[in-house]
Amino acid sequence: MNIDIIKIPKIEDPRGNLSVIQEDILPYTFKRIYYLYDVPSGAYRGGHSHIAQxxxxxxxxxxxxxxxxxxxxxxxxxxxKPNEGLLIHEGIWRELMDFSSGSVCLVVASDVFDEDDYIREFDEFLADHKS
Known part of the structure; x- marks a missing residue:
């Protein structure tokens, strides 16, 4: 599957740790950053795939x-872990669930929002991925 777990460098300090995401961490230039929070218990996010992003x-x-x-x-x-992330390449359906209380999901995207880049119906996604 076209995903990668990437370790984010962690600078340990007794005053608190620091991690930095910059252009040498990801294999793409990022154009959008957003985050999910206050996700109610039992709810899920995602439920889509991207064509190019x-x-x-x-x-x-x-x-x-x-x-x-x-x-x-x-x-x-x-x-x-705040110093480890999941890189999801294009063409992968994703669903996010089981959010713990107080969780925050940061997303670093390769492009700005474009509705035409989304596949939002799972049956359509599967039809596009039959070989």
Whole structure:
């Protein structure tokens, strides 16, 4: 499956740790950053795929589960470390769920929002990924 777990450098300091995301961490130039928070218990986010956009997800606080599907197999990843992220390449269906109380999901995207880049229907996604 076309995903990667990427370690974000961690600078340890007794006053508090620091991690930095800059252009040498990700294999793309990022153009948009957004975050999910206050997700109610039992709710899920995502439920789509991107045609061209890549996204890097980080659990800044708390934890959540990402269920991924490439049209042939499903993989589940739990994110719960602020210095580790999940790089989701284009063409991967994602659903985010099981958000812990107080969790924050940061997303670093390769492009600005473009509705035409989304596949929002799972059946359409599967039809595009049959080989």
């Amino acid at each position: 890549k996204e890097f997800l980080i659990a800044l606080s708390g934890s959540f589960t990402v269920v991924l599907n490439d049209g042939h197999e499903t993989q589940t990843v739990t994110l719960n």
